[in-house]
Amino acid sequence: MSATTESPVETHEVGYAEQGNMPLRPAKGSKLMGAAANYIDERTSVSGLVKEVGRKIFPDHWSFMLGEVALYSFVVILLSGTFLTFFFQPSMAEVTYNGSYVPLKGIDMSAAMQSALNISFEIRGGLLFRQIHHWAALLFIAAIGLHMLRIFFTGAFRKPREINWFIGFVLFILALAEGFTGYSLPDDLLSGNGLRIIDGMVKGIPVLGVWISYLLFGGEFPGTAIVSRLYSLHIMLLPALLIAMLGAHLLLLVINKHTQFSGPGKTNNNVVGVPVMPVFAAKAGGFFFIVFGVIVLIASLFTINPIWNYGPYDPSPVSAGTQPDWYIGFADGALRLAPPHWEVVWGGYTVSFNILVPIVVLMGLLATVAFYPFIEGWVTGDKREHHILDRPRNAPTRTAIGAALMTLYAALWAAASSDLMATHFKLSIDQVIHVMQFLTVVGPFIAFWITKRVCLGLQRKDREIALHGHESGRIVRLPGGEFIEVHTPLTEYERWTLVSYNEYEPLMVRPNERGVITPVERVRAAVSGFFFEDRISPVTKAEIEASHHDSHGAIDAGDSHH
Amino acid sequence: MADHDDETLAGSAVEKAEPQKISAGTAVIPADPFENPGEPQHHIRMTDKDPAEEKRAARQVSTLFFASIVFSCLAVAAYIAFPIKDGDTGSIRLNNLFLGLGIALGLLAIGIGAVHWSKAIMPAREITEQRHLTRGSDATRAKAVEVFELGNKESGFGRRSLIRNSLFGALFAFILPGVVIFRDLGPKVDPNVVLRHTLWKKGMHLTLDPSGTRIKAADVTLGSAFHVIPESLLDSEDLLEEKAKAAVLLMRLKPEDLHEPEGREDWQYNGIVAYSKICTHVGCPVALYEQQTHHLLCPCHQSTFDVTENCKVIFGPASRPLPQLPITVDDQGYLVAQSDFHEPVGPSFWERDRA
Numbered sequence: 001m002s003a004t005t006e007s008p009v010e011t012h013e014v015g016y017a018e019q020g021n022m023p024l025r026p027a028k029g030s031k032l033m034g035a036a037a038n039y040i041d042e043r044t045s046v047s048g049l050v051k052e053v054g055r056k057i058f059p060d061h062w063s064f065m066l067g068e069v070a071l072y073s074f075v076v077i078l079l080s081g082t083f084l085t086f087f088f089q090p091s092m093a094e095v096t097y098n099g100s101y102v103p104l105k106g107i108d109m110s111a112a113m114q115s116a117l118n119i120s121f122e123i124r125g126g127l128l129f130r131q132i133h134h135w136a137a138l139l140f141i142a143a144i145g146l147h148m149l150r151i152f153f154t155g156a157f158r159k160p161r162e163i164n165w166f167i168g169f170v171l172f173i174l175a176l177a178e179g180f181t182g183y184s185l186p187d188d189l190l191s192g193n194g195l196r197i198i199d200g201m202v203k204g205i206p207v208l209g210v211w212i213s214y215l216l217f218g219g220e221f222p223g224t225a226i227v228s229r230l231y232s233l234h235i236m237l238l239p240a241l242l243i244a245m246l247g248a249h250l251l252l253l254v255i256n257k258h259t260q261f262s263g264p265g266k267t268n269n270n271v272v273g274v275p276v277m278p279v280f281a282a283k284a285g286g287f288f289f290i291v292f293g294v295i296v297l298i299a300s301l302f303t304i305n306p307i308w309n310y311g312p313y314d315p316s317p318v319s320a321g322t323q324p325d326w327y328i329g330f331a332d333g334a335l336r337l338a339p340p341h342w343e344v345v346w347g348g349y350t351v352s353f354n355i356l357v358p359i360v361v362l363m364g365l366l367a368t369v370a371f372y373p374f375i376e377g378w379v380t381g382d383k384r385e386h387h388i389l390d391r392p393r394n395a396p397t398r399t400a401i402g403a404a405l406m407t408l409y410a411a412l413w414a415a416a417s418s419d420l421m422a423t424h425f426k427l428s429i430d431q432v433i434h435v436m437q438f439l440t441v442v443g444p445f446i447a448f449w450i451t452k453r454v455c456l457g458l459q460r461k462d463r464e465i466a467l468h469g470h471e472s473g474r475i476v477r478l479p480g481g482e483f484i485e486v487h488t489p490l491t492e493y494e495r496w497t498l499v500s501y502n503e504y505e506p507l508m509v510r511p512n513e514r515g516v517i518t519p520v521e522r523v524r525a526a527v528s529g530f531f532f533e534d535r536i537s538p539v540t541k542a543e544i545e546a547s548h549h550d551s552h553g554a555i556d557a558g559d560s561h562h
Numbered sequence: 563m564a565d566h567d568d569e570t571l572a573g574s575a576v577e578k579a580e581p582q583k584i585s586a587g588t589a590v591i592p593a594d595p596f597e598n599p600g601e602p603q604h605h606i607r608m609t610d611k612d613p614a615e616e617k618r619a620a621r622q623v624s625t626l627f628f629a630s631i632v633f634s635c636l637a638v639a640a641y642i643a644f645p646i647k648d649g650d651t652g653s654i655r656l657n658n659l660f661l662g663l664g665i666a667l668g669l670l671a672i673g674i675g676a677v678h679w680s681k682a683i684m685p686a687r688e689i690t691e692q693r694h695l696t697r698g699s700d701a702t703r704a705k706a707v708e709v710f711e712l713g714n715k716e717s718g719f720g721r722r723s724l725i726r727n728s729l730f731g732a733l734f735a736f737i738l739p740g741v742v743i744f745r746d747l748g749p750k751v752d753p754n755v756v757l758r759h760t761l762w763k764k765g766m767h768l769t770l771d772p773s774g775t776r777i778k779a780a781d782v783t784l785g786s787a788f789h790v791i792p793e794s795l796l797d798s799e800d801l802l803e804e805k806a807k808a809a810v811l812l813m814r815l816k817p818e819d820l821h822e823p824e825g826r827e828d829w830q831y832n833g834i835v836a837y838s839k840i841c842t843h844v845g846c847p848v849a850l851y852e853q854q855t856h857h858l859l860c861p862c863h864q865s866t867f868d869v870t871e872n873c874k875v876i877f878g879p880a881s882r883p884l885p886q887l888p889i890t891v892d893d894q895g896y897l898v899a900q901s902d903f904h905e906p907v908g909p910s911f912w913e914r915d916r917a
């Protein structure tokens with residue numbers, strides 16, 4: 001292949017020569033394997049790929065497995081979902097149930113609901129596969145969420161990985177969309193109720209809302225179109241987008257190589273870890289089977305989404321205490337928190353702030369997450385590549401922002417269970433909602449403040465340890481009568497982990513080449529101050545030397561110098 | 563992902579710094595940085611030291627793989643041994659449990675075996691690979707620019723603005739039919755009109771949901787509440803769509819507890835009132851009636867409506883009172899509607915308050 005591009009004329013000769021000289025022959029293994037490998041390579045030049053990727057290095061840390069869990073549960077979703085498609089009928093045509101589940105016999109329902117019941121009750125393993133599919137979906141989204149938190153709190157999104165963060169964010173949104181469309185397919189009472197809420201929210205969008213809902217449902221809610229439309233999205237469009245985005249995500253991972261935690265021997269210019277072939281492949285492949293096995297184990301032991309208990313969708317029955325799947329909770333909670341009477345009529349047109357405000361808050365939360373790497377990159381102005389992960393404490397403001405966003409999310413999420421909390425703790429629903437409203441507005445600020453203090457405290461402690469060693473817990477009495485604690489000195493390796501981190505100082509506003517200070521620069525300086533005003537610098541060599549001078553070897557006075 | 567031939571054992575090639583001429587922004591660059599001490603001593607495993615240990619680990623791995631075969635076969639056996647019996651939910655549970663356990667244990671044994679293999683037997687030594695700046699080398703980038711420039715020159719894309727701009731126009735216009743074609747996702751009629759009407763009309767009987775039996779006013783005792791549908795609903799073509807608008811709650815209170823606004827005093831009959839059951843927030847059924855307080859509670863987001871005050875919102879995210887259905891009785895004492903609702907029911911929408 002190499003020669004062909006340069007001079008096509010010589011192709012033949014070179015080709016024949018190559019064929020004779022260099023058949024691909026693995027060092028060990030059967031003749032058959034060698035022949036097969038040779039056959040494939042002569043037709044695909046796959047050896048280049050194996051050489052390229054086969055010994056790629058993957059650093060090891062438990063938190064790096066979260067993304068893997070997401071990937072493997074997605075594979076399980078694809079496998080189980082495909083099985084379900086063989087039996088599921090995405091149709092809202094009305095039928096009278098006459099299957100083997102006695103309590104529902106004779107009840108009118110949609111063909112979709114009937115087929116979901118038939119999967120559960122007529123097909124061996126059908127219920128198992130429905131439960132595998134649903135549990136895998138829940139695990140998928142949970143793993144994506146935790147994976148995102150890992151990336152955020154370790155700063156793995158910094159250059160050159162900002163784009164991959166954004167792709168990951170898109171994957172998260174696609175996963176939520178998959179989950180919601182899937183949840184709506186069986187057309188049971190809960191899924192219909194979920195759609196009803198979507199319909200109501202969409203109608204609240206100014207100007208176009210009614211039309212969007214009307215076109216989406218193919219007429220008035222609930223109509224007879226929505227299940228088959230969502231089905232097209234659920235099994236075709238969204239999975240295709242997911243797979244494409246996943247491909248891009250993993251490709252960029254390979255191009256950028258994996259990040260690693262700071263540690264002895266690890267630099268910004270290397271990757272330390274195990275090679276893909278064979279160690280990582282065996283570990284990761286084995287881990288896939290473990291994730292798969294755990295999902296199947298849960299699915300065989302625990303019921304999920306027992307649609308036969310809910311019955312078919314009907315716009316009228318009560319459904320107290322019912323919950324959406326957990327990942328939709330934050331949106332449902334946001335809706336609950338709007339105070340009464342937030343709707344206004346302006347010039348004859350109705351504006352539903354009770355719906356718009358929650359939507360805007362959610363969009364704001366999501367947009368902050370989506371664009372955070374670009375914001376932080378703009379604030380620091382740091383254009384270097386970063387391959388060494390931050391310990392969360394060493395980026396106090398970022399960590400505090402993360403904690404604030406998590407608190408907002410958690411408050412919204414908890415609000416979705418306000419009725420359950422009220423009944424469980426015997427409170428009035430009003431009290432619970434008011435507490436949740438308070439937490440939603442004030443909680444993030446409190447979380448920010450506490451987290452930042454904790455981070456700075458931990459950094460201070462790290463400094464102490466880097467300078468004076470670990471407290472050994474052994475108290476000795478000096479000749480002068482004074483008590484001190486003996487400190488054991490750090491090894492060079494331990495110290496490196498404590499002192500090697502990035503520090504930023506607040507930006508000073510300076511006039512640009514034309515001698516003006518732009519407003520943008522002022523904003524940037526203000527944000528930079530917010531980020532980096534409070535900071536603990538890493539210990540320097542000079543400080544270590546100084547501390548060694550005035551403390552006598554390993555023994556060091558407990559109260560020290562800052 | 564340039565070349566990867568620079569693979570070395572960890573620690574031996576630590577400080578091969580790429581020249582960093584890239585802005586560090588506001589980062590503090592230490593004047594006298596610590597040196598990286600390099601990879602610490604490698605940790606030796608039992609299986610590295612002791613061939614017997616290694617043998618044992620190898621045996622464990624293959625035992626797990628064999629166990630997996632057994633479990634998978636057991637799963638197949640469970641598929642056959644636990645058939646689903648018509649009308650017997652217990653048989654479904656057994657099928658689910660044993661088929662699932664077989665598959666799960668089969669998978670777990672493969673997984674644990676492979677991980678054990680990689681951890682105990684495969685080399686544990688960490689390896690170092692060099693990184694390179696993600697950007698292409700200057701030469702590569704110059705080549706790429708050249709390719710673009712050549713493309714631009716040969717096509718005249720930059721120069722021939724008429725061709726270029728008309729192409730942009732064409733590409734934009736080409737999207738339009740793709741948008742317009744979605745109009746027929748919904749029927750021809752204007753939703754703003756349809757949403758204003760329900761099946762209720764003058765003389766329509768109130769009937770019980772779901773049986774469809776008429777309701778005698780005399781049977782509505784004080785404090786009771788009924789889920790109600792219009793009599794014609796059960797024969798309707800669009801049953802669910804109509805029900806999603808026409809569902810009604812019927813309650814009887816003491817007439818003196820009701821504070822009906824002016825002009826609506828005769829919308830009730832002897833303290834019997836009928837209100838839309840569709841929440842004015844986002845449309846769930848408002849179906850929880852608290853007898854003592856005369857409050858209606860929506861289970862979805864806990865909007866609470868006070869029936870004595872014409873169902874105005876006293877708590878929760880909803881804004882509007884539930885619309886009231888004016889009712890009376892026919893000459894045999896059955897409850898009937900006086901008319902349709904006087905305003906659209908359910909969630910608010912942009913043109914809701916237009917005439």
Ligand code: HEM
Nearest residue numbers: 081082084085088130134137178179182183186235239305
């Ligand atoms: C290519 C991928 C997928 C296919 C072919 C597929 C297929 C299906 C089918 C046919 C159903 C209806 C059957 C039933 O309800 O039992 C379904 C339901 C569902 N799907 Fe998927 N799906 C896929 C991906 C996903 C993803 C990525 C998620 C979530 C992140 C998801 C979540 C769900 C949920 C929650 C249900 C409802 C299940 C239930 O009723 O128990 N699916 N899916």
Ligand code: FES
Nearest residue numbers: 841843844860863
């Ligand atoms: S739908 Fe009734 S409170 Fe939201």
